Every structure is written in C-alpha cells, then in structure tokens.
Amino acid sequence: MFKDPGRGGALVKVAVDAMGGDFGPSETVKGALQAMEAHNIELLLVGDREVVEAELAHYDIKGKSVQVVASEGKIGDDEHPIEGLRRKPKSSILVATKLMKTGDADLLVSMGSTGASMASSVFLLGLMEGLERPCIGGPFLGVAPRTVLVDMGSNIDCRPSLMVSFGALGSVFSHEYLGIENPKVGLLSVGSEAAKGNRQVHDSYELLQESHLNFIGNVEGMDFFTGRVDVIVCDGFVGNIIMKFTEGLGTALSRYVEQRLAGHLPADELGKVSDDLWQTTNMPRTMGGPLFGVNGMVMIGHGSCRASGIAGAIDTGVRCAGIGMVDSMRQELARLASAGALKS
Template identity: 40%
Template sequence: MKIALDAMGGDHAPREIVRGAWEACRENGLEVVLVGDRDTLVKEIDELAEPCSALEIVHATEVIAMDEAPAVAVRRKKNASVVVAAELVRSGHVKAMVSAGSTGATMAAALLNWGRIPGIARPAIASVLPTVRGVTILLDVGANVDCKPKHLLQFAVMGSLYAQKILGIDSPRVGLVNVGEESSKGNELTQQTYPLLQEAPVNFYGNIEGRDIFQGTVDVAVCDGFVGNVVLKTGEGLADALMKMIKREMQQSSLAKIGATLTLPAMRNLKKRLDYSEYGGAPLLGVNGVAIVCHGTSRALAIKNALFRARESVEAGLIGAIGASLHDPVREVGYVDGM
C-alpha cells in the first residue's frame, strides 16, 4: 500500500517528516510517496542512517503557508505539496494522504480533488483523546465552527463508525457535549440535535459535560468545531502544565527526589499516554478518501503513527462504511444532506 505524505507541511518539515516516513517503512513495510521539492528531499534521504527503497519522491514546487487563505491558496497553487498529494489519491497512485501542514488547506485540497462522501454535508476532524478508561474520539475539532443539527448528527454516525472500524469498539457510546446532562439544557443547536441523536443509528448515551470527556464516559463525543477545538487545545495545555508542575514539585526536596526516582517508570508511561504523537493524526471524516491531519508541531513519531492510522483506515474500508450507512431509514431523521 502506498500513502502520500506532504513532506513540506509542518513546523519541522521536511526533516522530521522524512524521518517519520522512513521509520514507518522500516517498521511496517509501508510504501510512502514523499511530496515536495525533489532536491531538498533527496538531501534529507541521503542523511538517513540507511537507505529505504520504499520511499518515493513526487516533485512539487510550492508550499501553502499556515497564514494563507486555504481555499484560495489551493486553487492558486496547483503545484503545492498538499494539492499534489491529494491528486495522487484521486489518480489511484496512492491509497491515502497525510499532512502536518495547514489543516484548512488539507481539507480544501481533499474536497476539491475527491469531493464529499455522497450525503455528507460537511467533513469533520476527529481527534483521539486519552482518558481514564482508554480513549475518546472528539469531533469536530476545528473544521466547522458553525454547525446545524444535521451536521452534528452526521458527525455522530461517522465518529461511531471510526470507533468501530479503527478502535475495535463494538457499540460505541456517543455523547453530545453540552452544559448539563438534562435533555433540556444547552443552546438551540444542542437542543435540536438531541432528539435527532435519539433516533439515529448510534448508541446514544445522552448529553455529557466537559469533565466527562476525559473520564471516558463515552467513546465518541460530538460537538461543533468551535467547542471541539477549545476542548482539544485546553486538554493539550492542561496535560503539558500538569507534567511541568509535577516535575517541579518532585524537585523541591531530597525526599521528593527519592520518590520521583521510584515513580519514574509510571511517570514515563503517563507522559506517553498524554503525548499526541502516540496517536498520530486526526482523520478528516466525510471526504471521499482517507486523509489524516497531523499537528503542526509533529515530529517523526507522530508522522509514523499517522501513516499507520491512514493504512488502518484504508484496510478497514472506512470510507465505504460511511457511505453504506446512508441508507433510506436514516433519511427520516435528517441524516443526509438537504435536511
């Protein structure tokens, strides 16, 4: 299986991107197509510890910057690395794409080249969050800051299918992120979405509050992209702050340092669980192809794991499963576009 990788996207491109691809090829036999400036990528490959025949280069002369308007840049820069990567998927040369570049540009390139899965109104970015009980999928985390009830309904179905196909959860519990557990709570959006989810083909748990997300109360947490992005960034910031505060407290006295030595293995395991790199990237659900969006600060480990997530999504038939879920019975609850 070949996967296209936007080698020029991200804060640490192209070095960390290339290294992540190299590690993925060595560990799991993936074939990765690096998309970007050929001369630059050849130099990076030459500096690797050993050659890898599973790395291919497709030349792209342009890069879309983080501060560019995504839709405009994708149409104007036809030879941008993320655009070329999306075109490789459309042509059938590769099965999926991964990018740590501009999220908006990645989504725009995917939509322009692949379109949406028939019946899906808007794509959503689904992030996997570590919880007390394991992990929870949160969506949307930034693709759509303004949503209608039908969008949250579709997010719930797509998130539930991702939990089944990729995480192996038989009947994922789906919760609607709200300011209270009662069905009457919330704004107009959540109040109108609640009855739709009750009738949807998902295991609807009900409303959940922000604190429930990291407790692992549900397997899939649904919200609009504004709320989801705030939750995601708050969680990342809190995890980082907690680790720093714990480290500081452990250095306050000799006794604390002794205790820190004894708990070091446990702390390392905790740090690993909280590290977004371990989860790779977030799938862009709803587009008619497999796209994994990585954090802009991703290094080799995150890129490697994102490539693995892309392969798993293809092998699990995720896109086909989402499309097959759009059958006539769910049209009555406004599942398909046009509600």
Template identity: 50%
Template sequence: MGQKRVKVAVDAMGGDYAPVEIVKGAVQAARRGGVEIILVGPLARLEEELASYDWKGLPIKLHDAPQFIRDGEPPAVALRAKPNASVMVAARLVREGEADAALSMGHTGAVMIAARWAFGNIEGVERPVGGGVPFGLAPRTVVLDLGPNVDCKPRQFVQFAALGVAYARCLLGIAEPRVGLLSNGTEEGKGNRQTREAYKLLRRSGLNFVGNVEGWDIFAERADVIVCDGFVGNVVLKFSEGLGAALANWLGEKLAGLLPSGEREGLVSELRGLMEVEERIGGGPLLGVKGVMIAGHGRSKAPAVEKAIQQAKLAVESHLIEAIEAEWHKVRQAIRN
C-alpha cells in the same frame, strides 16, 4: 505471496518541522513495513534530506511537487495560486489511484481544502469533520468536531455522530459505539438551541444514543463517540493540552529532590503524553470525504509522523470510507422518516 503494501502519499513540506522530521518519520515507517511511502515535495529538498539515510532498499518513492504552503499563508488563497503545492499533489495521487491514502502535518484548513477538492464529500455529508481520539486518558473515546466547523446546524451533529461511529468501529474495534452529545448538563433540555434540536434528531437516528454528556464524561467512558461543534471541541482540546503541560510542570517541581532526575523526567513526560495527541497517534482521518486523508498536528516530529502513517494504513485496511458511507446512509434514512 506477501501482503500488499498500503501506498501512502506523504506531504513532506507540511508541518512546523518539515521536511526534516517528516522525512525521518517516513523512513521509520518504511523500515517498519507494510507500507510504501511516496514522499511529495520539491525533489532537490527530498533528496537532500534522504541523503542522511540508507534508504535505497526501502519502499520509498519520490514525487516532485515544486510548490508548498508557507507559514502564514491563507490556505484558500495559497492553494488557488499554487495548484502544485505538495498537499494538493499528495491528495491528487490518491484520486488518480497512485496512492491509497494521503497524509499531511500542514495547516488543517489547507488539508481540508485539498481533500475536498481531490475526493469530494460523501453524498449527503455537508461538512467533513476533523476528529479522533485526542486524549490519552480516554484512549477509546472519539471526539468530533475538533476544529474545522465552528458553526454547526443541528443535522450536522448527526452527521458527525455517524462518521464517528464508523471511525470507532473500524479503527477502535467497538462493535456498538455509544454516542453522546456534549452539553452543559445531562438532562434532555440542557444546551443551546442547536444542541437541543440536535438531541431530538440523534434520538431518531437509530444510533446508540445515550443522551447529553458533560465535559468530565469524556474521561469517564460514558460514551464512545462524543459530538460537538468545532468551536467547543477545539477549546476542549487546547484546554486539555494546556492543563497537561501545567500539571507536568507542577509535578516536576514537586518531585524535584525526591526522585532521581531520570525517573522524575520519565513521569513528567508520561503525564504530558497522556494529555496530548500528536505523539500517541500522530493524526486522524478527515471524515466525510471520499478518500483517506490523514491530518496531523503541526508540531509533529518523526515518531508522530510514523504513527500517522500507521493510522493511514489502518484506515485503508479497515475500509473506513466504505464503512462511513454505509453508516451515514442508514442514519440519513432514519432521520428522514
């Protein structure tokens, strides 16, 4: 008997290049094997896109969702007006047991709302968090939050740490992840009021807390899980992406005339890829909700979509949600004492 396929509900209408690149990436993932794809979106649009592929023998199903979130629509308002939007339907399929995981490259706010509505939060987790491994130069360093939670209370940093530890164990295979608190210095008294209070809680958490870390420590492997609020995390993420693009452009100019164009473009592309996340891993799970929802980058094209589907498969097969619940339960008990 073959291994059971993981069923992934894919929001075909989410992202800058939807549905063209989403469908293309889903077909590639189906061909790779190990997953069953449920493409969610307006049926006529899905059939139109799939007409370009020989997909009839592939593990792909279509699920009609007549509505979707358009660019510029406020997600909370749009989702109230469109209960059958593709991202909501994809999450609903997981809640109803028709899929094991959902995936969307759409607006992060809409993805978060859909996941919280469909799954609910893990008990005691106040805010789900968006995080993962954002930097190719630090391929085993988890950073969270990366955007959704810009104002955080000290205890929420501890929640982020517990979620990140479970992620590092399940998806990266790190047995005892080290936790660092991103700050403006390594000394215990550094940081603002929130991070100083978070430091005290993290020290009591029972996690493998190594103290404050600075920005350069992200790339120095001083910690496996680095926690910060979403404001800081998103600034770090966007700065890194911008720096990667600037360095790639600079390198291309310096190497012009020194190397053949193909070799030069390969080096420039490799450098750019090391500083960006979407082409490497495609997306990451929203942590803290009671179901697997992968949120991808809006600029994702087919290779990133395929990799995000593989992330969904790995999250399901590694029992990520159960691991998060167990880790958070231990930490919650520790900081109560």
C-alpha cells in the same frame, strides 16, 4: 485492542506531504521512513525534489519502496487555504492529494496547514454523499484512549444535521478502529437531562434521537473519563477549545509534577514521568487526526509533530486504510441520508 490488517498485510501506498509541518522535510522524511519499519508500505514523498532528496540522502533506503514525487512550494499556515490552492497549483498538498485521486496512493498524510489539507481533499476527492463539510475526530487523551471526540475543530458553527453526521462518523471509527460494539453516542452539554443545553444541543438532540445511532443523550465534561459514552459529539468551536485547553493543561501539569517531585525521584526518572504525563494529554501529536467525510483516507497531523508523530499518523492511517474505514463511513452516512436525518 486494534484491528490491524496493515501490519504485515497488504501493501499500502502512502503519500506524505513532505513539505508540511513546523519542522519541514527533515522530520517528515525521517518519520515516514520510521513508519516503514512497522508496516508494509510504499512511500511517496511529495515535495521540492532537491530538498526531499537531500534529506533522503541521510538514510540507507536501498531496497525500500521510496519514491520522490516532485511538487513546487507549499501552502503556509498563514495563507488562506482556498486562495493558496488557487495560487499554487503545484504545491505539495495538491500534488499529494492528486495521487489519491488517481489511485496512486491509498493514504494521504499531511502535517501542513489543516485548512489547506481539508480544502484540497474536499476539492479533489469530494465529500461523501449527504455531508456538507468534513470533520476531524478520534481519541485525544491517553487517559481516555477509547473515547472519540468529533469535531476537533474544523466546523465552527454547525447545523444539527452536521452534528448527527459527526455522531455517525465517530461511531464508525469507534466500531471499526477501536473494536467497540454498538458505540454509545453522546451529545456534549451542561447536564445529562434532555432539557439541559443550548439551542444547538436541543435541536441536535431530537435529530440524534430519531436516528439509528446508539444515542444515549447528553453527556458532560467529565464523561470523557467515566466510560458512560464512546463517541462525544460537539461542534468544532467547543472541540477546538477543549483540545487546546488539554494541551495547555497537560504542559502545566507536567511542569507541576516535575516541581512537586523534585528531590523525591532521580532526575532522569522524573523527566520520564513528566514526559509521560505530557504525552497522555497530547495524543493527537502521536497518532494524528483522521479527516472524516472525504472520499479517501486522509490523516491530518499536528504541525508541531516531530518524526515520531509523523510515523504515528502514518501508522493510524495505514490501519484505517486496511480496514476500509472510508467505505464503512460512506455506508453509514447513506443510511442516515436515506432516513432524511441529514437534511435539516
């Protein structure tokens, strides 16, 4: 299903913000080392040196390519991202992003403050030409693993040209990462007819139709599951609500199934079914979300990830880095920009 040059392929240098995530270095270090088992990677663990080295001491890393890169402090979820970057120039996310800028790393993985990771990436790596903001996208449902959603929540009020760039970036991801030929791009709305939708949909519809993308028109909420469309475009307001709604519903349904089946299945089997159901509605926790639109491969993980989620995000990022995702996206945006589609 996936192109896979990372595995057993060229060495990928991975900078991990070891201070990020709700569980901090104990999980990030564990997850990063797990990822080494599957991929040919060089690990750069960025964080407070003593803390990270204390974690590393729990593992046998002899002969493995693992380095600690010292930073000071972290930017919390409760801090304003830009202010945080200003006040903490040596924070883990900034030091890790600098490794990308200097070419010492090929991939950045962060489970820390999403705002700070995005701001740091934009600030140090720069936005791709033609783009006004980056976005987060990818598949997010185990029951619809080939349906890509962009934007997952990074852009709240979006101009039509930004919506078109979501379509282009999602399209490249769908083609390059999922191997889908000529991905069908749809605009999330309340009906499939062109007239259905809010003002934003109407304006974006026209621009998408004029673009070179394989735009199939409006799609609806059920189309995440129908196979009608490969890339679903919406603003980050709607995208974020859908993502969090799905997580909540998945948790509620896995509890429901556990109660509904109690007594019908052995307890351990029941637990596994319930876990699987939860997993299938919480895919970003297991594979991370790629940050689209900055000049470098950056993976943003869910703050509540455990080690396996961190390993999963590294896995996704290594695959993306290996197939040159960033270059392909840059080319696609240049094509849109030269047609004037990113101006309104």
